[in-house]
Amino acid sequence: MQVPGPFEYERATSVAHAVSLLDRLGDSAMMVAGGHSLLPMMKLRIANPEYLVDLNDLVGELGYITVEPTVVRLGSMVRHREALQSADLNAVCPIFRDAELVIADPVVRNRGTVGGSLCQADPSEDLTTVCEVLNATVVAQGPAGRRELSMAEFHVGPYETSLEPNELLVEVKIPLRANTSSAYAKVERRVGDWAVAAAGSSVTLDGPTIAAAHFGLTAVNPDAEALAAAAAAIVGKPASEETFAEAGRGAAAACEPTTDQRGSADYKRHLASELTIRTLRTAVARVLNA
Template sequence: MQVPGPFEYDRATSVEHAIGLLERRGDAARLIAGGHSLLPMMKLRLADVEYLIDINDLHDELGYVAVEPGVVRLGALTRHRELLESDELAAVLPIFRDAERVIADPVVRNRGTIGGSLCQADPSEDLSAVCSCLDAECVVRNGSGQRVVPMAEFHRGPYETAVGDGEMLVEVRIPLHSQSSSAFEKVERRAGDWAVVSAAAAVTMADGVIADARIGFAAVGPHTVVIPAVSELLRGGTPGDQLYERAGALAAEHCEPTTDMRGTADYKRHLVRELTRRTLRRSVRRIADGRS
């Protein structure tokens, strides 16, 4: 029988209350919202948590999708289901609906949050790949104010983030660009499973060529991967299968997958090549079709 170790529990009533509890308890405390990753780790004794702070009552404060000129703001307690069902979000960042359709199952999507997904920092986490390719920023608050951490600096390694003791992630900000779109692809062994490989692409066009492009990958190394060399290759290029093929080959060369129960390293590199082509092709097609 899997039983977690003993822990104390409190239920926060506001962001300030939660931060105050975190400051008093230090590294012994963990926040919980959906809990679909943390609770199993506690039951397996992979996470030693002495003090659990439930922040579900903060959804009215931190659960929102705000599409504004030049930026999308997502509250850290926005549920996966809310990201999936937001037509306003899908209109400007269709990648979220792509990803949320294949994340876990309805039970997880009804309770799990974007903040929990990013703070778990699992190398196979799909929304980490999405937010990395979108060049997102994470707003982290503490008792004296807040700071903004680029997504490229938010994950410091497997299950480790830039959020320190006495701090919590409160918002994710994503810049919007004209003539841009995005797409997500995932290969999994069964519906709702962790990715064998997933890829997320964001492309911006100008005068018929690719002005900028970023591709994020999950499950191909010790953390979510964005490969600068692939972006450099794509900038200034004319969209087409030949360019996508070169980008996929370069991405496979630069990633570091390992052989495990989900597949061999060579198989995962093959998926990196293929999913790179697919996400780039779909992103560019969406721009041509007038879909952001």
């Protein structure tokens, strides 16, 4: 039987309380929200915290979804189910609904949180790509106050973030632009599985012309700079199938997938191209039909 090692447990009653606990306990403590990633790691003794700080009583402080004229704010304790069902969020960022529909299963979505997914920093995790495509920033709170980080600054490597041991992720901020929409698509072996490959796109139109674009890829070792270059290459061009195909070729060249039980590297590279084309086409259609 797989069981975690011994640990002490405390339930945080507020953000300030959680930060004070983390500040006192240091890197011997870990936080738990939904627990779907951490608890299996604890059972396998991959993670062995001496202290576990439960964040579930912080839903009142960090469980909000606020849509303002120029920005969307999501508290880090927003459950996946809540993001999926939020009409306000999905009216301005439909990529969230696309992604949340293919994250795990209803049991996981009922308990898992937006902040927990981002802090796990799994290369196959969907919301990381969503936030990258939307040019989101995250807000961390520690004893000295709050600081904002881009997704590139926040995620420093697989399963590693730039959060200090005494900091808590409290918010995700997404800027809004007129004539902009987004989409996400994923290929998985079975419902609830990690992605074989997935892609997200965000596009801003100026009439029939692409004024801005962002691409993201999941589970295929993307090169962020190369993806940015591929997106920049279609700016100023018509929102046409020829342009979408160019974007797909750029996405395929901007990743280095590996062959594994989910598929060959060539197959995953093909998916990176095809899913980028599909999400870009969908995002454009959403702008035009808004």
